[in-house]
Amino acid sequence: MEDFVDDGAHRPSTIDDFLDEILPEELEWERMVRSYPLPAVALAAVGGFLLGISHGPGIVSALSGYIGAQVSRNVSQVLGQDAE
Amino acid sequence: MADTIEKEPTEGAETAREEAEGVVTAARDRFKRVSQDVKDRYERVSEDVRRGAERASHEIRRGAEQARERYGEVAESARERYTQVREKSGEISRDVTHYVRDNPGRSVLIAAGVGFLVGLLVRRGRDEDEI
Numbered sequence: 001m002e003d004f005v006d007d008g009a010h011r012p013s014t015i016d017d018f019l020d021e022i023l024p025e026e027l028e029w030e031r032m033v034r035s036y037p038l039p040a041v042a043l044a045a046v047g048g049f050l051l052g053i054s055h056g057p058g059i060v061s062a063l064s065g066y067i068g069a070q071v072s073r074n075v076s077q078v079l080g081q082d083a084e
Numbered sequence: 085m086a087d088t089i090e091k092e093p094t095e096g097a098e099t100a101r102e103e104a105e106g107v108v109t110a111a112r113d114r115f116k117r118v119s120q121d122v123k124d125r126y127e128r129v130s131e132d133v134r135r136g137a138e139r140a141s142h143e144i145r146r147g148a149e150q151a152r153e154r155y156g157e158v159a160e161s162a163r164e165r166y167t168q169v170r171e172k173s174g175e176i177s178r179d180v181t182h183y184v185r186d187n188p189g190r191s192v193l194i195a196a197g198v199g200f201l202v203g204l205l206v207r208r209g210r211d212e213d214e215i
Contacts, residue, residue, distance in 0.1 A: 015189035030188050037184035038177065042196040047194035052203020060204065 016030065025031050051059070051072040184191040 011191060015085075015193055018106025019189050029192070033188035033192060034185050037181045037188075037191070040188075041180070041184055042190055044192040044195040045199035048201075048211065049197075049203040049206075052200035052205075053207045054203075056200065056204035056207050060202075 019029060029040075
């Protein structure tokens with residue numbers, strides 16, 4: 001498989017920053033994904049599948065709780081500002 | 085008187101011989117007729133069998149010809165379809181590769197998200213089966 005050469009035109013996005021944070025630095029995930037695009041996507045799908053089948057409901061409820069807390073915090077802030 | 089007595093057996097024998105000859109001749113004629121009849125029937129049957137075999141052979145040849153033509157058409161169609169599918173899948177693969185190289189993070193997250201949802205659905209289905 002051909003090795004992808006980064007032309008420097010790519011600008012890191014929020015998602016890339018997020019992945020940089022959650023994945024180990026030694027992995028160099030971006031270079032790997034650019035070098036082996038289809039296997040990398042397949043690997044990510046398999047990883048997501050395994051995560052969903054093993055810890056899916058827990059992750060969903062944690063996300064729901066986080067989103068609910070954020071929403072209620074924002075609503076409280078808005079209401080508090082109005083009250084002032 | 086004695087002469088009459090001597091003549092009677094000779095006439096009886098002659099009559100019996102003639103009758104026997106008649107019977108033999110009739111039997112021979114009958115045998116000839118029956119034998120001719122059997123021969124005619126045999127010829128008719130063999131002619132029918134020959135015609136039937138010819139017809140069957142013709143039908144088989146025609147069926148084989150049709151099957152060969154049909155096979156050729158199907159093989160040609162399958163070859164064309166295979167070529168189309170291969171070209172299409174190559175095109176899709178190239179597009180996906182370009183997209184993934186342009187947007188690596190998004191592609192990985194989308195793939196992981198789709199996998200996660202499928203895993204969640206599979207787990208939910210399995211849990212429902214257990215209940």
